[in-house]
Amino acid sequence: MILVTGGTGYVGSRLIEKLRQRPEPVRVLVRTPEKAQKLVAGNISIVKGDVTDPESLVAAMKGVSTVIHLVAIIRERSGGISFERMNYQATVNVVDAAKAAGVKRFLHMSALGVVNDPNLPYMDTKFRAQKYVEASGLEWTVFQPSVIFGEGDEFINTLADLVRRPLMIAPAPFVPVVGDGKTKFQPVWRDDVIDAFIKALDDRSTIGQIYQLGGPDALTYEQMLDLIMQKLGKKRSKIYVPVPLMKPAVFMMDKILPKPPVTPAQLTMLSLDNSAPQSATEQLIGHPPLALRDGIDYIKKRNGARHH
Incomplete structure (x- = not known):
């Protein structure tokens, strides 16, 4: 089973459409199931959970073999919606829950140009999140898209x-x-980014790789x-x-x-x-x-x- 975080977002919603065409079951993590009922069909189910609440991730991870982690924000808001919490700590929570549940595969949406620099809080939190994934011991693949x-x-x-x-x-x-x-x-076109993720699901040579997508x-x-x-x-x-x-x-x-x-x-x-001078998009999607x-x-x- 595949668990998708951020499945209702701009990239995630289209990814879910593409995953409908695959045989394995797909579970989408959502905070408010009532608003996401329209996703449920065929191999797609939803589960209540919040990436900022580690306890809520325990049940969500049951029976999951692969996690696709897309959650991130580009704008901080009041009420604790900060880069530190949503881009970094949420990734830590999802990685830790995945490891505890015995998940093997982890596909992570990073960003192009991530850098360890507190003066650039978006890039800094995305950088540290990526490093946490790399150090997780999971079979990870990281994607760094340019503007989608x-x-x-x-x-x-x-x-x-x-x-x-x-x-x-x-x-x-x-x-x-x-x-x-x-x-x-x-x-880079949204569908090309999604096709790169789907390629990684089926190709074990992508494990342990960081791919620029342009x-x-x-x-x-x-x-x-x-x-x-x-x-x-x-x-x-x-x-x-x-x-x-x-x-x-x-x-x-x-x-x-x-x-x-x-x-x-x-x-x-x-x-x-x-x-993205080292863009791997064409190599991954085959055209x-x-x-x-x-x-x-x-x-x-x-x-x-x-x-x-």
Whole structure:
């Protein structure tokens, strides 16, 4: 049996759809089963549990042979929803529960560019979580995706929103560019990331490996904006805003908006290289990954068909 954490999230929900096509039973860890009943069908069942509550994981792990751990946050919230608790301690809890239950296989969603640096709390907690998985003694595989795109995504849809609703600075509409716009990304399609996970389920040579996952093209932030403008048929001038100038505004939006366009953690990461020079996507999925250019027609729909 496979246990999936984060199965109701952006990547997890699509992973569950793909796992429906497999023979083995799949159990999805959910905090509120009443809200997740629609997942239950065929080989998919749900179990009540919370990655921040070690006791709740004991029953969830019974009879499980493989764990796919996807839970992480990109935005801290009040009520204890912190990077330390959700990205690091939750991983510790899931790994410890898996070991205690005799689980053998552990697939872990890390992030590209993780680094041991307390000044970058998202990257730091993801780094320490990954190291805990590596030291677990389980048959682990770690994935480090660059920015993930696909219908309903956050990142590309946010950039599309900036293009659709530019700043009006007389006499022309402007799109703000964070920093110099030269930070590199290697956007990878959600289904390609999921297919890499599924490949690892069936291939024991992936045990003990850390895989960077990127698409076929490394693009700068500015190149992605240009591509989105081209797709939307919009011409915009750009205004370059140094990161330090954006910090106060982003901090305020994070405090007062339910879904801010950019979080403080994302702003920091917009100045860090996020390309994947050792991308293993093609090697894992057996064909060239989808390019951003060929996979973002969804932004032409109203609001990029975003869902939460």
